[in-house]
Amino acid sequence: MRVSVRLYLRISGEILITLGVVVLGFMAYMYWGTAIREGAAQRAFAGQLGQQWSGANQSLAALTNPADLALGKPFALMRIPRFGARWQFAVVQGTGLPQLALAPGHVPGTALPGMIGNFAVAGHRVTAGNPFWSLPSMRAGDVVDVETIAGTYEYVVTGKPQWVAPGDSAVLAPVPGHPGQAPSRRMITLITCDPPWSGTSRVIVTGVLVRLLPRQQGIEG
Amino acid sequence: MYGWIWQRLPGGTAARTVQVVVLLVAVGLALWFLVYPWASLHLPFDQAGVG
Numbered sequence: 001m002r003v004s005v006r007l008y009l010r011i012s013g014e015i016l017i018t019l020g021v022v023v024l025g026f027m028a029y030m031y032w033g034t035a036i037r038e039g040a041a042q043r044a045f046a047g048q049l050g051q052q053w054s055g056a057n058q059s060l061a062a063l064t065n066p067a068d069l070a071l072g073k074p075f076a077l078m079r080i081p082r083f084g085a086r087w088q089f090a091v092v093q094g095t096g097l098p099q100l101a102l103a104p105g106h107v108p109g110t111a112l113p114g115m116i117g118n119f120a121v122a123g124h125r126v127t128a129g130n131p132f133w134s135l136p137s138m139r140a141g142d143v144v145d146v147e148t149i150a151g152t153y154e155y156v157v158t159g160k161p162q163w164v165a166p167g168d169s170a171v172l173a174p175v176p177g178h179p180g181q182a183p184s185r186r187m188i189t190l191i192t193c194d195p196p197w198s199g200t201s202r203v204i205v206t207g208v209l210v211r212l213l214p215r216q217q218g219i220e221g
Numbered sequence: 222m223y224g225w226i227w228q229r230l231p232g233g234t235a236a237r238t239v240q241v242v243v244l245l246v247a248v249g250l251a252l253w254f255l256v257y258p259w260a261s262l263h264l265p266f267d268q269a270g271v272g
Contacts (some may be wrong), residue, residue: 014222022252029257030266095270097262107271116250122269127261132269169271192269199268 028133038128041102043076045090061150069093079145095122113146114153117174117183122191132192138205151214155188
């Protein structure tokens with residue numbers, strides 16, 4: 001009996017230590033692995049967009065039809081100077097975990113960049129390159145550039161970040177915060193989670209379009 | 222558990238050590254490239270969507 005108790009204790013100890021190592025490995029993956037995966041995808045997305053935009057087929061100069069967007073496919077480059085000169089992420093269609101693992105995602109059903117309504121983009125606070133880590137530090141007047149095939153849409157943040165409940169879909173409304181109202185302005189809404197790692201609440205930042213800088217042929221934006 | 226595996230590996234100490242290293246690397250690669258990517262898309266960490 002005594003021998004078998006010691007045997008069981010040893011085996012369960014080995015299993016527990018093994019599980020601990022596996023969980024530590026998962027934490028390492030969430031910190032570094034997801035960033036590596038996202039970095040590789042972002043490089044591929046930037047290459048795809050560069051090819052699309054420099055291609056001869058410029059007849060469809062604007063991105064106006066939501067049907068042009070395919071789930072998980074990139075269609076825009078987002079730059080936020082507040083986050084640093086090198087901060088740039090391709091934006092893909094869709095906000096499921098498989099999409100957000102590779103890029104900030106456009107909320108399906110919301111407006112496209114530059115359109116009247118609300119262009120809503122969700123991104124991870126942590127993991128996948130931490131795209132929206134600094135979202136709560138944004139302030140009124142901060143610039144959000146969204147480059148599409150049509151050119152660069154320059155949005156300016158209109159107020160402080162707001163904290164909302166995860167189910168508060170009013171922030172996605174064409175007039176943010178006022179579902180049912182008919183939109184007249186061209187808005188942008190950025191969404192991430194707070195506190196980091198959790199699903200407890202969301203931080204949102206809202207901006208309004210101030211101008212479109214058209215694409216210049218032959219000059220990289 | 223690990224003693225049981227060690228006893229069943231063929232060869233001397235050196236050969237067994239090599240096999241253990243190969244096994245550990247294989248398990249590590251399977252976790253990093255298969256299990257963790259799958260788990261990261263199914264665990265509710267850092268939910269960013271609304272509605």
